[in-house]
Amino acid sequence: xxxxxDVAKAAGVTAATVSYVLxxxxxxxxxxxxxxxxxxxxxxxxxxxxxxxxxxxxxxTIGLVIPHIINPFYAGIAETVERNAYTxxxxxxxxxxYEDERLGQELLEDLAARRVDGIIxxxxxxxxxxxxxxxxxxxxxxCCLWEEEGQNIPSGVGLDFKRGGQLVARHLLELGHRRLSxxxxxxxxxxxxxxxxxxxxxxxxxxxxxxxxxxxxxxGDSSLExxxxxxxxxxxxxxxxxxxxxxxxxxxMGAISAAWKLGLRVPHDLSVxxxxxxxxxxxMAPPLTTVNVDRDxxxxxxxxxxxxxxxxxxxxxxxxxxxxxxxxSSTAAPASExxxxxx
Amino acid sequence: xxxxxDVAKAAGVTAATVSYVLxxxxxxxxxxxxxxxxxxxxxxxxxxxxxxxxxxxxxxTIGLVIPHIINPFYAGIAETVERNAYTxxxxxxxxxxYEDERLGQELLEDLAARRVDGIIxxxxxxxxxxxxxxxxxxxxxxCCLWEEEGQNIPSGVGLDFKRGGQLVARHLLELGHRRLSxxxxxxxxxxxxxxxxxxxxxxxxxxxxxxxxxxxxxxGDSSLExxxxxxxxxxxxxxxxxxxxxxxxxxxMGAISAAWKLGLRVPHDLSVxxxxxxxxxxxMAPPLTTVNVDRDxxxxxxxxxxxxxxxxxxxxxxxxxxxxxxxxSSTAAPASExxxxxx
DNA sequence: CTGAAAGCGCTAACAA
DNA sequence: TTGTTAGCGCTTTCAG
Numbered sequence: 001x002x003x004x005x006d007v008a009k010a011a012g013v014t015a016a017t018v019s020y021v022l023x024x025x026x027x028x029x030x031x032x033x034x035x036x037x038x039x040x041x042x043x044x045x046x047x048x049x050x051x052x053x054x055x056x057x058x059x060x061t062i063g064l065v066i067p068h069i070i071n072p073f074y075a076g077i078a079e080t081v082e083r084n085a086y087t088x089x090x091x092x093x094x095x096x097x098y099e100d101e102r103l104g105q106e107l108l109e110d111l112a113a114r115r116v117d118g119i120i121x122x123x124x125x126x127x128x129x130x131x132x133x134x135x136x137x138x139x140x141x142x143c144c145l146w147e148e149e150g151q152n153i154p155s156g157v158g159l160d161f162k163r164g165g166q167l168v169a170r171h172l173l174e175l176g177h178r179r180l181s182x183x184x185x186x187x188x189x190x191x192x193x194x195x196x197x198x199x200x201x202x203x204x205x206x207x208x209x210x211x212x213x214x215x216x217x218x219x220g221d222s223s224l225e226x227x228x229x230x231x232x233x234x235x236x237x238x239x240x241x242x243x244x245x246x247x248x249x250x251x252x253m254g255a256i257s258a259a260w261k262l263g264l265r266v267p268h269d270l271s272v273x274x275x276x277x278x279x280x281x282x283x284m285a286p287p288l289t290t291v292n293v294d295r296d297x298x299x300x301x302x303x304x305x306x307x308x309x310x311x312x313x314x315x316x317x318x319x320x321x322x323x324x325x326x327x328x329s330s331t332a333a334p335a336s337e338x339x340x341x342x343x
Numbered sequence: 344x345x346x347x348x349d350v351a352k353a354a355g356v357t358a359a360t361v362s363y364v365l366x367x368x369x370x371x372x373x374x375x376x377x378x379x380x381x382x383x384x385x386x387x388x389x390x391x392x393x394x395x396x397x398x399x400x401x402x403x404t405i406g407l408v409i410p411h412i413i414n415p416f417y418a419g420i421a422e423t424v425e426r427n428a429y430t431x432x433x434x435x436x437x438x439x440x441y442e443d444e445r446l447g448q449e450l451l452e453d454l455a456a457r458r459v460d461g462i463i464x465x466x467x468x469x470x471x472x473x474x475x476x477x478x479x480x481x482x483x484x485x486c487c488l489w490e491e492e493g494q495n496i497p498s499g500v501g502l503d504f505k506r507g508g509q510l511v512a513r514h515l516l517e518l519g520h521r522r523l524s525x526x527x528x529x530x531x532x533x534x535x536x537x538x539x540x541x542x543x544x545x546x547x548x549x550x551x552x553x554x555x556x557x558x559x560x561x562x563g564d565s566s567l568e569x570x571x572x573x574x575x576x577x578x579x580x581x582x583x584x585x586x587x588x589x590x591x592x593x594x595x596m597g598a599i600s601a602a603w604k605l606g607l608r609v610p611h612d613l614s615v616x617x618x619x620x621x622x623x624x625x626x627m628a629p630p631l632t633t634v635n636v637d638r639d640x641x642x643x644x645x646x647x648x649x650x651x652x653x654x655x656x657x658x659x660x661x662x663x664x665x666x667x668x669x670x671x672s673s674t675a676a677p678a679s680e681x682x683x684x685x686x
Numbered sequence: 687c688t689g690a691a692a693g694c695g696c697t698a699a700c701a702a
Numbered sequence: 703t704t705g706t707t708a709g710c711g712c713t714t715t716c717a718g
Contacts, residue, residue, distance in 0.1 A: 055694050
């Protein structure tokens, strides 16, 4: 691997000079600049970021920690962060916890060891303690979409998940549904946002005098598989629900799949609502009614916060983002309200 | 940030000693070992990988270059690579070209500048020239799923895409379809694998005396959107095809969506076949018939090759992987062959 | 406009 | 068992 010294020797100058022309700093005569550039090119010189970062004490790199890239919601976030950070001069390294707190901890340590300039952390596989520890060592961490009972979360950008649950309940109620069901991800080690979607949903039903029945509550782990399994269970009961809310789009897709396999038509026999509005949602059969999370805004805010912190500014956390209903074709009035089916 | 020197001073030893206990190398008395460990912990010491990598001349990190993480096919590959590499002691940094060759080139340079120990490169947004250039500078690069007319590809692991196209044609033919259509990604700057899926498909039809009609060929860019648009075009012609092959699963999903919106039932009115067998495929409505690419095997082979090369071994490229049909519920005999529809 | 020199944090001979 | 020392590749004062 050719170094700056090799280039310097070839160009008959010193390493410092090469460094200057390469960085565009300092004032260098046109002649030597060209000579250096030429030599660098000929020797196939490639800067060593390790060395550079070591001296400059910054990497212009941020870390992004998410639970699982296979979930299109996180893939979308990852893309947005990567592109956004890139235009602001930062590289992004994406890491998956796979919902494993041990791994999550390790990843955080690793990012710190790589001396990323800052981290954006999403819940799922990350303990608050681990984050605090990073923060304490001076590494900026921005928490996105984080919800944690009681404890105060480090600065970040949040979303009003509870409101999301309310919106869904209201939508379904307005369509005339009375036998509602839910598939919710409430794994003990998961983050609490699904609980909030759940409570927003149930409380609204309660208030409307139409409380959620216990047998219409099923659990999943946010995956397609779990959504399908939970929906199957819900839909094979003696009295079926007419509507189903899955607390994320992937489980909703699984639910639609379960319905399909049972010969039930969505939305005729069953209305389905998801949460997240992933890129796939408009292309499901039928297109999924869901709750949108404004990822662009989320990421922009998070990055503002993070890059601000990296530059030493202590910006204040923005207000909660507001989710909004996206009504597509997977919801309709219950069949009894509409007369006979039309194919 | 506390360094090894801080720890050394606190423990009353020298930096080298600290390095030794931290790495577990050398022989250190139990007493000092404990003392050092204790100090390191108390000071919140975190190793600096930049410095470490700089001296060790290796990062234990590999780069993965893919077109677009939002495509579940690539997300799946990314996960497999990351997990696999991790168990072998390597970290992975995932980068997206977004199908942009300029960006792709830059990413490659960046990975090299970060001194990753090796790279796994998938086609789409990467020029062969850029890869060759990395190779020339001594950085191991393994090309996966690469197809390039004439030119000889650097070592890597490939798949018999043509055969995949043949399998699809055969499957559809056997079901009794005669009016077949295809949505293919043949962007000029894309990789050639879709061309191969296409030619395998068309040639088989040709041989069967049932050549693909020109108006039944549509184009996409591998995205959901493009699949839906292309399918819409195909399905609104005076005489509809009875079967549709999309050269990847995402476009197939778009096609199912288009069919749904036109009130056509899959597979009753239209059979749909995809390619890739992404994690979503079994959960589409209906579950998608597709061509499986054995990602585990692919990644294992690629990693063997890469880690081998990193250790200096020059292993020979394994034979092409063989794709295989996965028949699910999106294909059936054409309606005319089956009598009237059953709901 | 360019060179000399110190330093970023860590590792690995080699001595002691 | 531990310390000394040189060096990894680059940046950046400070001189000249």
